[in-house]
Amino acid sequence: MSEQRCRLPGWRNKLMSAAQAAELIDDGMIVGMSGFTRAGEAKAVPLALAERAHSTPLSITLMTGASLGNDIDAKLTEAGVLARRMPFQVDTTLRRAINRGEVMFIDQHLSETVELLRNKQLGNLDIAVIEACAITEEGGIVPTASVGNSASFAILAERVIIELNLNSPMALEGLHDIYIPQMRPKRTPIPITAPNSRIGLPYIPIDPAKIAAIVLTDGYDSPSNCKPADPDTQRIADHLIEFFVSEVAQGRLSNSLLPLQAGIGTMANAVMEGLLSAPFEGLTMYSEVLQDSTFALLDSGKMSFASGSSITLTEECGARVWANLDAYRDRLVLRPQELSNHPGVVRRLGVIAVNTALEIDIYGNVNSTHVCGTRMMNGIGGSGDFARNGQLSIFITKALAKDGDISSLVPFASHVDHCEHDVDIIVTEHGLADLRGLAPRERAPLLIDNCADPLYRDALRDYFERACARGGQTPHCLEQALAWHQALERDGSMRVFSSAGRKPDSIDKN
Amino acid sequence: MSEQRCRLPGWRNKLMSAAQAAELIDDGMIVGMSGFTRAGEAKAVPLALAERAHSTPLSITLMTGASLGNDIDAKLTEAGVLARRMPFQVDTTLRRAINRGEVMFIDQHLSETVELLRNKQLGNLDIAVIEACAITEEGGIVPTASVGNSASFAILAERVIIELNLNSPMALEGLHDIYIPQMRPKRTPIPITAPNSRIGLPYIPIDPAKIAAIVLTDGYDSPSNCKPADPDTQRIADHLIEFFVSEVAQGRLSNSLLPLQAGIGTMANAVMEGLLSAPFEGLTMYSEVLQDSTFALLDSGKMSFASGSSITLTEECGARVWANLDAYRDRLVLRPQELSNHPGVVRRLGVIAVNTALEIDIYGNVNSTHVCGTRMMNGIGGSGDFARNGQLSIFITKALAKDGDISSLVPFASHVDHCEHDVDIIVTEHGLADLRGLAPRERAPLLIDNCADPLYRDALRDYFERACARGGQTPHCLEQALAWHQALERDGSMRVFSSAGRKPDSIDKN
Incomplete structure (x- = not known):
């Protein structure tokens, strides 16, 4: 099974446990990991890293595609691993740490992270940890259920750890279309002209000498928590x-x-x-x-x-x-x-x-x-x-x-x-x-x-009319502009502005 | 001179005075005019339109490239011609009318106006008024000191009025590069790969049957009011x-x-x-x-x-x-x-x-x-x-x-x-x-x-520190967030927050 997934000659020499691979990540490093909307994230190495950090504290800058599953952001947060995190997250534990100011969260347009990285505007990527469904004869990485930023992370990083997921469907191979815009000022137009345009390779091409570790894994992506429509x-x-x-x-x-x-x-x-x-x-x-x-x-x-x-x-x-x-x-x-x-x-x-x-x-x-x-x-x-x-x-x-x-x-x-x-x-x-x-x-x-x-329409109309009376392209009553949010912070509710809760004097002013 | 500028056979049949051409613009029309950063705007027809509106009131939606010179926006505003205006302006008189709510100003990203128009999201363009330095044998319009939105206005409008400016330098011909992206979903990549890429025509190609009037003019663009650096x-x-x-x-x-x-x-x-x-x-x-x-x-x-x-x-x-x-x-x-x-x-x-x-x-x-x-x-x-x-x-x-x-x-x-x-x-x-x-x-x-x-640094630091104590990714004290603007509206100054003007109690809170 793993021979079919890993066709790179001599790959067994790079096999490591997740704990061994996690040792390649040092304190202060900038690390890029696969994962986008809880799909295709590296699963074993980040958890091994969290484990290790409980005994030997270390912290890193972690970049991903977007959100991770399998509670990885929570576990990394609890282990104090995340000094900096970008460009997106959805985890409750991490969110709290961000809002306490303990993790520096750099919230970015998802199209921009690797552009910034490529232009050296976010430092040098020390290591990439990428989940793969297969590795080609030349060391190309076939991603799993997401591409996210994995391709540029693997290409730009000094070293790459691959998590070869033995439970990922082999049929994923051929699904991906990997194309990397050229460096400026020599960039040509991206030739996508329709959703079904295929313009690149079905794998991430990297120098196999950069592959520092291959870790065999068997975890699954966390399922979507999407609910039926109410x-x-x-x-x-x-x-x-x-x-x-x-x-x-x-x-x-x-x-x-x-x-x-x-x-x-x-x-x-x-x-x-x-x-x-x-x-x-x-x-x-x-x-x-x-x-x-x-x-x-x-x-x-x-x-x-x-x-x-x-x-x-x-x-x-x-x-x-x-x-x-x-x-x-x-x-x-x-x-x-x-x-x-x-x-x-x-x-x-x-x-x-x-x-x-x-x-x-x-x-x-x-x-x-x-x-x-x-x-x-x-x-x-x-x-x-x-x-x-x-x-x-x-x-x-x-x-x-x-x-x-x-x-x-x-x-x-x-x-x-x-x-x-x-x-x-x-x-x-x-x-x-x-x-x-x-x-x-x-x-x-x-x-x-x-x-x-309808509960809040009268108050919104009232605000708008009073604001218009003061003039402007975008009329406002500055002293009341944030009053609804202040009420929410103070009372846990904006209901003081609802039809039920509004004070007579605020209605009279209309 | 005008034979060299206007090479369209039979063009003299379309000659009109600005006042006659302005008669082609009816109340309620959507009108697109040339002009971008006070350069290359239609000069005679809009002023004739303002003149006419003083006796026969009418109002239009006016789209341009960006700002106009020669006080055109002021004169149109004073004549009550502007019901709606987009996507940009810099005129004092118009600005006041906008802020009084008399002119509906639709402020847009400058790249988007003609995209919206092309997709029929802004209504149908009734007429375009475009300043030209020349008209080609086939009726192509050679713009003057700006292209702005002129090309798409002329192509999308039902009728076109051309102001042929006899004082514009003939050397302008050949300077412009007119390329219009295809309609979706058949659009191909725009082939510009460097600032000096030339990808289109040196004129705006239109059906000459659409040319409803040619008006000879001789005005100049308003000079830039750029000042030397202080x-x-x-x-x-x-x-x-x-x-x-x-x-x-x-x-x-x-x-x-x-x-x-x-x-x-x-x-x-x-x-x-x-x-x-x-x-x-x-x-x-x-x-x-x-x-x-x-x-x-x-x-x-x-x-x-x-x-x-x-x-x-x-x-x-x-x-x-x-x-x-x-x-x-x-x-x-x-x-x-x-x-x-x-x-x-x-x-x-x-x-x-x-x-x-x-x-x-x-x-x-x-x-x-x-x-x-x-x-x-x-x-x-x-x-x-x-x-x-x-x-x-x-x-x-x-x-x-x-x-x-x-x-x-x-x-x-x-x-x-x-x-x-x-x-x-x-x-x-x-x-x-x-x-x-x-x-x-x-x-x-x-x-x-x-x-x-330095005058305001202490107060900004003070605000930031107090906000951080409350937490959040982007900490704020909502009840004070707009206080500086309220002071400006109330006192004409934010100085109450300056080092000189701050009240001791606000310093103590730090």
């Missing part, structure tokens, strides 16, 4: 599909729409699943993560091709897909995240970007990352790569959070990841606001009427 | 050049740097002029507007080529350049702003983007547009196109404004155009902060120490 999520999907239908009717989109991108998670997955019963055909994806909905669309024949950087599935969907990967392989490609998220390619293809917002202000500025403007949730991820450059930039959110204590629509965003220029469409369970071609003063009433929860 | 501006230039030298020394840039972009105005121009005495050779520009400094660098031999979308010069520099345009023509190209600012090309070339900030928060979020978060200054322009996608994103500003009443560094940005992910380097007269690879908590002390004016 009624509000279903309404969001319905509003969005009704909008697509109307765009087709008005000749702004064809019946196969344009390549779709969907952020990770339950809400974006539900929107994509809504396309199963929609009247579109020949759909494609040009996205980061391929979730259950992608495979449902491929199975239904509604979708003809999906390009991503990773595959993250629930246990149920994974059982079906991984056992039958050959059946999908002609309709899938996994690319480096630099390309799946590339601004130029996203602009060229005219991607329809669907991402989840944490909060949105009445003018359509979006906060994707910071609770109350201060506490990091996950990170900006790829949302900025797609929202800035796609043909349609859509943000979805439920109008309320925390059982109504939080309105997702607020007078003033406590943090801005996507400025109003990058936001075309907002959808909540209450409806859709089409903000294209509108000035801020036109955006606000539409957003409040169509998207805000 | 000592603070010179210090900003010095800090930035010292940084470039250090980047070259560390192998992160070559001695010809990378293609340079500089925002419009005195400060960006001064930085570019600083390169005259710097040790770099073979510089290039890939920018929007080519200013005096570009020609000084070309004259000195330091710069080999400059690509832009317009040429905007002071009276003195203009006299030299326009009379000798042939001498520069091999080293210049003017492109549609969709290409000069294209996210994919900017990423490919790795542009060094130098733009001016209005205010910057302690974490490096940049406000380019809104005074006190509400009142529009000019617009985001192309800053987002370059800052997001370039290899280095640099923002420059003086640390103080209004004689010290305003600190450009504030605890919390009152409006965000460029989120911290898009901001690498900040420079003020006091110094430079290199924010690359740093987490927000690391960015703040660096920004405060290196860039803030």
Whole structure:
């Protein structure tokens, strides 16, 4: 079995245990590891490193593609290994350490990390730890369920540790398309012209002399924690599909729409699943993560091709897909995240970007990352790569959070990841606001009427009207702009501004 | 003379006065006009339209490349012609009308306007009014000192009015490179691989049947109001050049740097002029507007080529350049702003983007547009196109404004155009902060120490320390986050927070 997976002559000389390989990582190193949306992360070496750090403290800068599974970020955090972490994470333990200021978290556009690294703007990568399903005769690395930043990490690192996962499906070989943009100023156009363009190699080409260790592993990716759509999520999907239908009717989109991108998670997955019963055909994806909905669309024949950087599935969907990967392989490609998220390619293809917002202000500025403007949730991820450059930039959110204590629509965003220029469409369970071609003063009433929860609409209108009376392109009452967030921090709720909770004097001022 | 400029057979049949041509514009129309950074705007028809509107009221949606000269925006505003205006402006009269809510201003990334228009997301363009230096045998339009959005406006509009400017230099012909990306989903890569790539035609190809009027004109572009560098501006230039030298020394840039972009105005121009005495050779520009400094660098031999979308010069520099345009023509190209600012090309070339900030928060979020978060200054322009996608994103500003009443560094940005992910380097007269690879908590002390004016440093440090005590990835004290702006609105000054003006109790809290 391992002979078929590892075709590099003399590879057995590089075999090590995870604990031995972890010894190659020294205190203070910059380390790049595979892993993107809980898919294809190195599993054994990071855990061995955490183990080791409990007895011999050490800390590193850890770069990955995006989030890791198997509690690796939690275990590294608990062992004090993470001095610096980039460009994304979703782990509760790590999140707390970040918000305590113990781990320096560098939140980045997912397309940019390896570009910065290649240009020596993030230091030198000492070592890369990459999960592989196979190693070719020349030492090329065949990744597993994600490419993420693995290709550039392996190419740029001084040494490479490969985790050869004996339980990864051999059918993964041939799925990946590895292309690395040339160094500037000699860079030529990236030749992707459609989601199904294949432009590179099916493996990561590296000098085999750099392979410092091969570790045999057998772990599995953590399954997606994506949940079935609840009624509000279903309404969001319905509003969005009704909008697509109307765009087709008005000749702004064809019946196969344009390549779709969907952020990770339950809400974006539900929107994509809504396309199963929609009247579109020949759909494609040009996205980061391929979730259950992608495979449902491929199975239904509604979708003809999906390009991503990773595959993250629930246990149920994974059982079906991984056992039958050959059946999908002609309709899938996994690319480096630099390309799946590339601004130029996203602009060229005219991607329809669907991402989840944490909060949105009445003018359509979006906060994707910071609770109350201060506490990091996950990170900006790829949302900025797609929202800035796609043909349609859509943000979805439920109008309320925390059982109504939080309105997702607020007078003033406590943090801005996507400025109003990058936001075309907002959808909540209450409806859709089409903000294209509108000035801020036109955006606000539409957003409040169509998207805000009725519980908070009066207060938002009241704020907007009082702000307009003061003037400006984007009117605000600065002394009250963050009052909703202050209430949330103070009382654990924004309800003092809800129709039920508003004080008479604030209503009178209207 | 006009036979040489207008080679379209039968063109005299289309000749009209500006007043007659203005009659083609009806109330409620969407109109696209040439003009970018006060260069190459249609001059006669808009003024005739303003004249007409004084007697017969009408209002339109006006799209341009960027800002107009010759007080056209002021006159159109005064005549009540502008119901809607996009994507940029710099006019005092128009700005006031925007901030009163009388003109709906749609502030856009300059690369995006025609993309939206092409995709029918901004309605149908009824008419285009384009200044030309010549009309070819086939009816092709040779633009004057700017391309801006003129090419797509002329191609997409139902009818075209051409202002043939008899005083524009004939040597302009051959300077332009007109290329229009294909409609999606059939778009191929834009083949620009260097600032000097020529990929299109030297004129705008249109169906001559669409030419509804040709108006002969003889006006001049308004000269640039760029001023010589004052000592603070010179210090900003010095800090930035010292940084470039250090980047070259560390192998992160070559001695010809990378293609340079500089925002419009005195400060960006001064930085570019600083390169005259710097040790770099073979510089290039890939920018929007080519200013005096570009020609000084070309004259000195330091710069080999400059690509832009317009040429905007002071009276003195203009006299030299326009009379000798042939001498520069091999080293210049003017492109549609969709290409000069294209996210994919900017990423490919790795542009060094130098733009001016209005205010910057302690974490490096940049406000380019809104005074006190509400009142529009000019617009985001192309800053987002370059800052997001370039290899280095640099923002420059003086640390103080209004004689010290305003600190450009504030605890919390009152409006965000460029989120911290898009901001690498900040420079003020006091110094430079290199924010690359740093987490927000690391960015703040660096920004405060290196860039803030000493008058406000203590208060910024005090805020930061108190915010850190509360926790978070991006710590804030929400109830005080906008206090500096409230003071400015209330007292006309932030000095209550300056070292001189701070109240003892706010110091004690530290």
